[in-house]
Amino acid sequence: MRNFLLSLALMLSIIFSTAGCEREDTPEAALEDIKQAIEQCNDEKFSERADVRRLLDVAYDDASLELASRVREFGAAYPDDPFFKNTAEDIILYNELNRDEHMKFINAVVDECFDRTLTPPANFNDDTIKGTAAELRHYFATAQSTVKDVKINGLRAEIRIEATVESLYAGGSHVLPLVLEFEKAEERWRLKEIKNVGEIITPLVDIAEILWPDQFNS
Numbered sequence: 001m002r003n004f005l006l007s008l009a010l011m012l013s014i015i016f017s018t019a020g021c022e023r024e025d026t027p028e029a030a031l032e033d034i035k036q037a038i039e040q041c042n043d044e045k046f047s048e049r050a051d052v053r054r055l056l057d058v059a060y061d062d063a064s065l066e067l068a069s070r071v072r073e074f075g076a077a078y079p080d081d082p083f084f085k086n087t088a089e090d091i092i093l094y095n096e097l098n099r100d101e102h103m104k105f106i107n108a109v110v111d112e113c114f115d116r117t118l119t120p121p122a123n124f125n126d127d128t129i130k131g132t133a134a135e136l137r138h139y140f141a142t143a144q145s146t147v148k149d150v151k152i153n154g155l156r157a158e159i160r161i162e163a164t165v166e167s168l169y170a171g172g173s174h175v176l177p178l179v180l181e182f183e184k185a186e187e188r189w190r191l192k193e194i195k196n197v198g199e200i201i202t203p204l205v206d207i208a209e210i211l212w213p214d215q216f217n218s
Helices: 002-016 027-039 041-046 052-070 071-077 086-098 101-114 128-142 196-212
Strands: 143-153 154-164 173-185 187-194
Touching: 027 041, 027 154, 027 173, 027 196, 041 101, 052 071, 052 086, 052 101, 052 187, 052 196, 101 128, 101 173, 128 154, 173 196
Parallel strands: none
Antiparallel strands: 143 154, 154 173, 173 187
């Protein structure tokens, strides 16, 4: 289901949120380092602050459960999308059976995001991997982010961010509310988890339905 793949890939938008520059090592400073790593297309620097593969692996499971639990809601919003005509059980089973293929697509998008030579295709569907990566890079270039709340409890922290991004291919601006969890180890804060997949899945599916209305039926 292409919309599901795109929704998961778009979760990479978490790395396009920034919170200013800090001298002391703080969760906000970790976000700033992540921003700089993306600007420089430096995946090694990025990996010092976050494990994007692990983030997406966890997000895959969370998003699958979220889509399944809200299948009727999305089916009403997008009645022409056959994916949302399935039962919740069918959606979970389908995404589990096709996990390897879906993650292959998502990881290819990650690789393109860090490729300095990436050239956006003229049309999204000309090359959906590069098109998705270009969409994400455009989010980064246009993102306007506001830190709404920071909570630190010992070696864990949560940052709530409201990010407004502009779509390269779908047009218009979109608001992504993000809750990011950080963990401190060896005096360094690292991004560990997206805490509010349920909140961000709706705007991501909305964008995906515009960009990629065709369905993945293998």
